Amino acid sequence: MKNFAPTKAEIALLQPFAGLALAYIHVPTTAAEFASATAEIKAAGVVGFDTESRPTFAVGEISDGPHLVQFALHDKAYLFQLHHAQGHPFLLELLQSDAFIKVGFGLRSDSKHIRAKLGVQMRAVVDLNTVFSMQGYHKEMGVRAGVAQVLKRRFAKSRHVTTSNWSQHKLTPQQMLYAANDAYAALKVLEALDLKREALVFMGLPVVAAKNKRWLSLRDVLLKLKHKLLNIIK
Numbered sequence: 001m002k003n004f005a006p007t008k009a010e011i012a013l014l015q016p017f018a019g020l021a022l023a024y025i026h027v028p029t030t031a032a033e034f035a036s037a038t039a040e041i042k043a044a045g046v047v048g049f050d051t052e053s054r055p056t057f058a059v060g061e062i063s064d065g066p067h068l069v070q071f072a073l074h075d076k077a078y079l080f081q082l083h084h085a086q087g088h089p090f091l092l093e094l095l096q097s098d099a100f101i102k103v104g105f106g107l108r109s110d111s112k113h114i115r116a117k118l119g120v121q122m123r124a125v126v127d128l129n130t131v132f133s134m135q136g137y138h139k140e141m142g143v144r145a146g147v148a149q150v151l152k153r154r155f156a157k158s159r160h161v162t163t164s165n166w167s168q169h170k171l172t173p174q175q176m177l178y179a180a181n182d183a184y185a186a187l188k189v190l191e192a193l194d195l196k197r198e199a200l201v202f203m204g205l206p207v208v209a210a211k212n213k214r215w216l217s218l219r220d221v222l223l224k225l226k227h228k229l230l231n232i233i234k
Contacts, residue, residue: 003136005145017153019181022173024076034090037078041071042099048072048187049102049125051110052179054167066113067167069095070183071102077180082117083169091118098124104186105129105143107203125203128186131193134201143185150192155185 028034041047049072053065069080069091080091095114104110107127115121129140132149147155161178171179 002138005137005139005141006148011144011148011154014148014152014154017147017151017155017181017185019177020072020075020077020184022177025079025176025180026076027079027081027171027176028087029084031086034080034084034087037071037080038090038094040073040076041078041094042097044073044100046101046103046187046190048077048183048185048190049104049107049110050179050183050186051113052166052175053113054165055163063113064117065166066110066117068171068179069114070179072180072183072187074187077184079171079176079179081169081171083167088118092120095122096120100124101126101197101200103128103190104183105146106140111203122203126190126200127203128189130201130203131190131195143182143189146189147185150189155181 026033026037028037048070050070051066052068052070053063054067056063067082069082071078071080071094080087082088082091095118101124102122103126105128107122107125108129111122111125128146129142132141132146141149144155144157147153158174158178161174164172164175166175166179
């Protein structure tokens with residue numbers, strides 16, 4: 001049975017999505033700030049994820065993005081700007097980590113651009129478009145339709161902001177709000193779907209393999225480390 005996403009007219013009637021306020025959106029600039037952000041992100045278990053790139057307008061022009069990578073937690077978001085070279089080791093660690101799940105909409109494209117620019121393959125990634133496809137939706141949902149369908153809220157997307165210069169060194173408040181909440185909305189949709197971890201399909205893995213793969217939680221990792229230390233002491 002096919003399901004259909006809400007129409008633009010239906011979405012327009014909904015109450016706005018309540019996203020993160022500017023005070024809860026952080027942009028690390030120093031090695032210490034990147035290290036602190038990385039520790040929090042890895043400990044979160046599941047985070048909303050997205051990227052932004054400076055748009056291209058000329059025919060044949062190829063984007064050199066992403067220029068911004070977003071991680072949204074339950075109560076805050078971190079925006080990693082790629083022009084900060086000191087943040088690259090932390091970003092690469094997060095992208096390749098199995099310690100936490102990254103969830104978002106349309107992440108196949110993001111993954112391709114990350115691989116082209118940074119030379120790494122993202123791990124532990126759940127694309128919500130795949131989740132909705134498995135539920136019978138006949139085309140890609142996207143964040144606006146996903147938020148409307150699951151949360152019954154209207155996610156505002158301004159073309160002026162989405163097509164702005166994401167490579168500029170100082171982001172505007174409007175860019176920060178949009179980028180953070182694009183990732184945050186994906187996290188809230190996954191929470192509302194209330195799927196068991198075993199039911200998630202991870203990008204890059206066959207469906208059966210993804211469902212059977214056991215992802216270690218932070219608690220599991222700490223328990224393993226504790227047992228190793230006890231064995232060393234003995």
